[in-house]
Amino acid sequence: MEIISFFSTIFIGCMLISMTIYSVYVGFGPNSNKLRDPFEEHED
Structure with a gap:
């Protein structure tokens, strides 16, 4: 379970x-x- 959270954190950070x-x-x-x-x- 630790590996999934590590790779998801890396993926979200890279995104x-x-x-x-x-x-x-x-x-x-x-x-x-x-x-x-x-x-x-629209500057008047």
Whole structure:
């Protein structure tokens, strides 16, 4: 039972790290110029 909890902890940790890296890549990567800012569009 200890092995299952160890591998599930490693799996969840890797998923969180990979989602964080992906979101930083999308936010600041080469395609970030194509993202729109809805607050800038409706600024009056």
